[in-house]
Amino acid sequence: MRHDPSPYPERVNRLRAGISENDALLILHEKNIRYLTGFTGSDGTLMAGRDWLALLVDGRYTTQARGEAVGTEIFEFRSRVDGITAVAGERAVGAIGFESPSLSVEDYLRLQEKLPGAVFSPLSDGLRSLRAVKNEEEIALIRKAALIAGEALAAIREMIRPDVREKEIALELEYRMRRGGAEQAAFETIVAAGANAALPHARPGCRAIAAGDCVIVDYGAVSGGYHSDETCTYIVGPASERQREVYRLVREAHDRAIRAIRAGVTCGAIDRIARESLEEAGLGAHFSHGTGHGVGLDVHEAPRLAAGREDILRAGMVVTVEPGIYLPGDWGIRIEDTVLVKEEGCEILTPTSKELTVL
Ligand code: ZN
Ligand code: ZN
Numbered sequence: 001m002r003h004d005p006s007p008y009p010e011r012v013n014r015l016r017a018g019i020s021e022n023d024a025l026l027i028l029h030e031k032n033i034r035y036l037t038g039f040t041g042s043d044g045t046l047m048a049g050r051d052w053l054a055l056l057v058d059g060r061y062t063t064q065a066r067g068e069a070v071g072t073e074i075f076e077f078r079s080r081v082d083g084i085t086a087v088a089g090e091r092a093v094g095a096i097g098f099e100s101p102s103l104s105v106e107d108y109l110r111l112q113e114k115l116p117g118a119v120f121s122p123l124s125d126g127l128r129s130l131r132a133v134k135n136e137e138e139i140a141l142i143r144k145a146a147l148i149a150g151e152a153l154a155a156i157r158e159m160i161r162p163d164v165r166e167k168e169i170a171l172e173l174e175y176r177m178r179r180g181g182a183e184q185a186a187f188e189t190i191v192a193a194g195a196n197a198a199l200p201h202a203r204p205g206c207r208a209i210a211a212g213d214c215v216i217v218d219y220g221a222v223s224g225g226y227h228s229d230e231t232c233t234y235i236v237g238p239a240s241e242r243q244r245e246v247y248r249l250v251r252e253a254h255d256r257a258i259r260a261i262r263a264g265v266t267c268g269a270i271d272r273i274a275r276e277s278l279e280e281a282g283l284g285a286h287f288s289h290g291t292g293h294g295v296g297l298d299v300h301e302a303p304r305l306a307a308g309r310e311d312i313l314r315a316g317m318v319v320t321v322e323p324g325i326y327l328p329g330d331w332g333i334r335i336e337d338t339v340l341v342k343e344e345g346c347e348i349l350t351p352t353s354k355e356l357t358v359l
Contacts, residue, residue, distance in 0.1 A: 006070055006071075007135055007137070008036060008037060008038060008070045008071050009071060011035060011036050011130075012036055012048065012053060012071065014130065015027075015036060015048055015127075015130060016048060016050065018097075018123070018127070019048070019050065019097065020097070021095055022095045022096060022097035022121065023049060023050075023091075023092075023093040023094050023095050023096065024047050024048060024049045024088065024091070024093045024095075024096050024097070025047070025048045025096070025097045025098070025099075025123065026045065026046075026047055026084065026096055026097065026098040026099060026103070027045070027046040027047075027048065027099055027127070028045055028046075028098070028099045028102035028103055029099055029101070029102040029127075030042055030043070030044070031131070031297040031298050031301075032046075032099070032127060032130065032131070033045075033046045033055070034225065034297060035130065035131050035297060036048075036053075037053070037055060037068075037069040037070055037071065037072050038068050038069055038070045039055060039057075039061075039064070039065050039068045039069040040064075040068060040225065041057060041060075041061040041064050041065060041068075043057070043058065043060075043061065044056060044057045044061060044065070045057075045080050045083060045084060046072070047084065047087055047088075047093075049091060049093070052073070052091065053071060053072040053073065054072060054073050054074075054075055054087050055069050055072045055073070055074050055075070056075050056076075056077050056080065056083035056084065056087065057074065057075075057076060057077075058076065058077060058078060058079070059076055059078075062074065062076045075087065080107060081107055081110045081111055081114060084111060084115075085111070085114040085115055088115055088118060089115075093118065094117065094118055094119060095118070095119045095121070096115075096118055096119070096120050096121070097120075097121050097122075097123045098120055098121070098122060098123060099123055099127055100122035100123060108120070128302045129302045129303065129311070131294075131296050131297060131301060131302070132294055132296075132301070132302045132303055132314070132317050133314050133315075133316040133317055134296060134316050134317070134318055134340075135316070138226060138296065138318075139316070139318065139340060141223050141224040141225070141226035142223075142226045142227070142228060142295065142296070142318055142338065142340075142349060143349050144181075144223040144224070144226075145182065145186070145220065145221040145222055145223035145226055145227060145228035146220075146221070146228035146230065146338060146349045146350045146351060147351055148177055148180045148181050148182045148221045148223060148228075149177055149182070149186075149219060149220050149221040149228050149230060149350075150230070150350060150351035150352050151176075151180055151351075152173055152176035152177040152179075152180050152182075152221070153173060153217065153219065153230075153232065153352060154352070155176050156169065156172045156173050156176055157234075157359075159172060160209065160215050160217075160234050160236065160359055161209065161236060161359060162208070162209055162210055162211050162236060163208050163209065164208065164209050165205075165206050165207065165208050165209075166191040166192065166193055166196065166204035166205055166206070166207050166208075166209070167191070167204045167205060167206060169191045169204070169217070170188075170189040170190070170191040170204040170219075173189055173191070173217070173219055174189050174219075177219075177221045180221075181223065182221035182222055182223060183221075183222045183223065183224075183225070184221075184222050185219065185220065185221065185222070186219070186220030186221055186222050186227040186228060186229060186299045187220065187227075187229075187299050188203065189204065189217075189218070189219040190202055190203070190204065190216060190217065190218035190219065190231075191204045191215065191216070191217050192204065192215070192216045192218075192332070193207055193208075193209045193210070193213045193214070193215045193216075193236075194207065194209075194210060194213045194214070194331060195328075195329055195330060195331065197213070197214045197215065197216045197233070197326075197331050197332040197333070198326045198327055198328050198329065198330055198331055198332040199326070199332070200288065200289055200324060200326060200332070200334070202216070209236055210236070211236060211237065211238065212235075212236065212237075212238060212239075212240065213235070213236045213331070214233055214234070214235055214236075214243060214331040214332060214333055215233065215234045215235075215236060216231060216232075216233050216332060216333070216334055217231065217232050217233070217234070218230075218231040218334065218336065219231075220299060220338075225297055226295075226296060226297060227295050227296065227297075227298070227299040228295065228338055228349070228350060229295050229299055229320050229322075229336065229338050229350075230336055230337060230338060230350035230352060231322055231324075231334045231335060231336035232335070232352050232354070232357075233247065233250075233332075233333045233334055233335060234357050234358075234359050235247070235356070235357070235358045235359070236358075236359050237358045237359065238358075239356075239358045243331065243333070244356065246283070246325050246327075246333055247333050247356045248356070249277070249278060249281045249283060249325070250278070250323050250324065250325055250333050250334070250335050251335055251354060251356070252277055253273075253274040253275075253277035253278050253287075253323040254274070254321055254322075254323050254335045254336075254337070254354065256273050256274065256277050257270050257271075257273050257274040257277075257291055257292075257305075257321045257323070258321050258337065258339060258346060258348065259345075260273050261313060261319070261321070261339060261341055261345065261346040262313065262341065262342065262343065262344055262345050262346065263312075263313055263314050263315040263341055263342065263343045264312060264313065264314075265312070265313050266309065266310055266311065266312055266313070267303045267304060267305045267306065267309035267310075267311045267312075267313060267319075268305075268306070268307060268308050268309040268310060270291060270292070270305050270313070270321070271290060271291040271292075271305050271306050271307050271309065272307070274287075274291040274321070274323045275287060275291070275307070275323075277323075278323060278325065283325050286325045286326055286327060287323055287324065287325060288324075288326060289324065290304055290305055290306030290307070291305040291306065291321060291322065291323060292304075292305035292319050292320040292321045292322055292336075293305065293319065293320055294317060294318065294319050295318050295319065295320060295338050296318060303317065303319065305319055305320075305321070313341045314341065315341055315342050315343050316340070316341065317340075317341040318338060318339070318340050318341070318349070319338070319339060319341065320336055320337065320338050320339070321336065321337055321339060322334055322335065322336030322337075323335065335354050336350075337349075337350045337354065338350045
């Protein structure tokens, strides 16, 4: 693995390319700040001018910021608004582009009040794809997260049997991932059995697994800040003909979408392939979410593989493919892999086989 000693200058340059008529950009999303400077604190503000970079933190984070952040001045302030006001005043910043999804309305109104001469413009789309293409180091971390998670699932799979509760399985899986080297679970692990499997975002509860259940396990690990995301659906025997058939159809939609992934294809086209595959089978109405999403410092990030998305897949993007069919009150089946987009095709990073497994 090639080790790039500092990926940050190139990232900041890419950020600045989108500065347009602004004097400075205000970055508030913690993962974007981490991506641009290496600072891993959970609160802070990054201001980027054309030739300067200022990280504003409160007293809880000053020492950490000095130890971690690369290529930026560090300022300690009591409040975000005071810090931004001071730096903007000192550097005669007139036009400020801000990360609108991450600035509260309250802070926005206070900034307007404190900087009456400044013009604020939202950067709703501009930053969205900043982190979409991963470098080798990022890919290695996602790969590692996926392997840690996969090994943990393999170790607990025999727990998926009648009379074991969803929660016990989820807890054991998270424990194994952390024992295996994960910093944490990528999100609250989903173990959903029977009718709960018909809820795309079920939370594991006290329901005990019963014979004939579909059991959806949607889980991931975090390694070096990077996430993995994978879903396996098991059928606890006996499996009905209908369950086997729907599994085969979801798998077919998943496989067709993955076969179509390569640099240059739009995200919407991949979604359409998965969707049409299930529509052909008469199941389109039961596929109620997008086909996938980018994965990186956040478990859900750009790009989105959903209907109508014109974003173009590029080599180095890491995205999920996760078609699912949900039959309310009955059961559901979802199959998800995380894949690395390449010039010709893609590579599946999540290690677990998606062959139908009847336990
Ligand atoms: Zn998932
Ligand atoms: Zn996902």
